[in-house]
Amino acid sequence: MIDKSIFEHLQTKIDEEGAVRDELHEIVQTLARKGRATQATLSRAHSTPSDQLKPVLDEATKEILGQKEEVLRLKAVADKHPFYKYNGLWTRELQNLVFSIELCAWLGGLEDHKSGTAQFMTIEEVGKFLEIPVNLKEQDAFHLTIEEYLLALISMVEELARLAVNSVTLGDYARPLQIGNFIKDLFAGFQLLNLKNDILRKRSDSIKYSVKKVEDVVYDLSLRNLVPKNA
Incomplete structure (x- = not known):
């Protein structure tokens, strides 16, 4: 006879993983919602003359900072669990955020937040802006990957x-x-x-x-x- 407690233990682990995924999913959903608002704002650059972009970029910067708060909340939870087991939940939204950061910076936004005056932000500068590590190899923790x-x-x-x-x-x-x-x-x-x-x-x-x-x-x-x- 197989001890049924073995399967009860497995079910407990499944429930724990499900709870972790649900918590991460809730944060990612909020990040995605704010990301859509950011991209909608930045899309106005296509219909706004460059010399009138400042209000658009100021609004986009504020929205990006709101997304940054969600990333830090995501990091606090994700750091407690294996990175590559769960990173598929947020990788697309993190890519979208980095895209918004780069585009906003290139257009002249993020003036008080980006390093120097360069229009192009390196991966290290993006990581510093978001206050998250980048390209971790020796530590299993939340980070921005080179691929993203x-x-x-x-x-x-x-x-x-x-x-x-x-x-x-x-x-x-x-x-x-x-x-x-x-x-x-x-x-x-x-x-x-x-x-x-x-x-x-x-x-x-x-x-x-x-x-x-x-x-x-x-x-x-x-x-x-x-x-x-x-x-």
């Missing part, structure tokens, strides 16, 4: 390519050149990487199409003599 950071950058490139087109509609002919130079630099950086992650490798292939999209916009502006002379 790179996937966020790819999303940023795609969004900037769209912004280049919409900037022309708004009569801003300098911004597509600025975007083009920036994403070309990022593309060159990605070409230095030997990517093993299948999803990351496939997503990174899209950068070249974004670069071409912006190059086509700049080319059309050049044909029409609309490229600013000081650009």
Whole structure:
């Protein structure tokens, strides 16, 4: 006869894991809801002239700081459990947050929170801003992974390519050149990487199409003599 207490013990463990997942899921759902609000605010950059963006960026910064609070709450719970057992619950939302941080910083937001005046934030700067560790190898704790950071950058490139087109509609002919130079630099950086992650490798292939999209916009502006002379 098999002692039924063995299965009772297993059920207890299952219930405990379920409780952990429920607690994490509740935090992630809140993070996702706030993330959608942040991205909705940042999307207004596509219909707002660059010299009128400050109110939009101030609002986005406030929303990003609200998401940061949820990340710290998530970290407090996640640190008590194996990272790779549960990180699938939040990885997408963390990527989306890093995307929002990078886009907001590039547009000129997060002025009082980002390191220096650079439009591009390194993974270390993002980690410092969120007050979470990055790329942990020797410790099983909540952190921002390199893969999450790179996937966020790819999303940023795609969004900037769209912004280049919409900037022309708004009569801003300098911004597509600025975007083009920036994403070309990022593309060159990605070409230095030997990517093993299948999803990351496939997503990174899209950068070249974004670069071409912006190059086509700049080319059309050049044909029409609309490229600013000081650009």
